[in-house]
Amino acid sequence: MRLLDYLYLDTTKLSDYMSAVDPGVLKEMRETTKTQQSDTEEAESFLNQIPTESKKGMSESTHERVLSASEKSSFIRLYEAVGSSLKAYDEDTEINLTEIEKRELIEVTRDFQPSPLSQMIDSILEFAAMAQNMGAMDDSDETREAIHGITMLFRGHDATQKEVPVVSAVDEFETSVFFLAHREYILRGTDSLDGESTLVGRVEKIVPLGQEVDLFDALKILPRAMRRGQAGVDLKNSLKDAFRSWPQDLGGPISNDAFTLPGPLVIVSPLAVFR
Structure with a gap:
């Protein structure tokens, strides 16, 4: 299993490319996003019950972590789907x-x-x-x-x-x-x-x-x-x-x-x- 340390991920392009590869996967992504948003709302409801000083910064990090998990998972699926047609150039290979x-x-x-x-x-x-x-x-x-x-x-x-x-x-x-x-x-x-x-x-x-x-x-x-x-x-x-x-x-x-x-x-x- 390849673990990636992400620095950049264009989620708009990700959705577009996923729809071209497999429309069914795109529908699943949307359903996943909807579920993640519900989870986030539940988390934020919980955070609202915590004193202001104690919860400072927690809501933002929670939201970012949930969305990132969904986006990264979607990228892996796309990466695997186009793997055979993806031209790869490692750190030792010149581009012709x-x-x-x-x-x-x-x-x-x-x-x-x-x-x-x-x-x-x-x-x-x-x-x-x-x-x-x-x-x-x-x-x-x-x-x-x-x-x-x-x-x-x-x-x-x-x-x-x-x-x-x-x-x-x-x-x-x-x-x-x-x-x-x-x-x-x-x-x-x-x-x-x-x-x-x-x-x-x-x-x-x-x-x-x-x-x-x-x-x-x-x-x-x-x-x-x-x-x-x-x-x-x-x-x-x-x-x-x-x-x-x-x-x-x-x-x-x-x-x-x-x-x-x-x-x-x-x-x-x-x-x-x-x-």
Whole structure:
């Protein structure tokens, strides 16, 4: 029996893939979820009888544990159902771009790490929040607008909705692997995605040697109509210039190489990441 330590699990994709493999299994998943919700309501009813200080944090952890058990069990069933057709590349196997096709599921074990750009944005926003709480941050309109602009571009309206770009190290392999991890499906924080792990997902794009993908375009921080227009190009160049001179204590500076994803490259839509 294989025990997996989950770092990421996209439950929306999981339901979609399960319905394609076995509609009966999807119905069972829904019934299981309904049962789990009833169990959770019963647990919360019990927790409501406990003094506030004693139950602090218990309801949330109980809910998370119940849902995680159902989701992980469903993933194992899907994993076993597609196992024979899943192309797997372990930590010692190179990916040959001629062997894979768009929209097929693959399993890849690599040394992954969040993009330096993502780490720098996290540092900026964490520092800004801390400085504001301590009253040590410049409260000028220009500073507030800069922080607000970065937040909107890279985190969205609620500062959490944007994806985390993750790429494999290319020291050992010619072909690198890239995926965008949706924050709502990251189970242990973005730092958990740093290190060797196994990615299961669908091939979205194959980038051959000699071509590259702009990281800002991959992140879709700009509307589609702006990405190739001159206004979008100018904005991306301005951001790159700013990040290249960003202070080291805020995660900078970032070199030009960090803004592009060179081929050979496989872009994957992630379903699960585990160790």
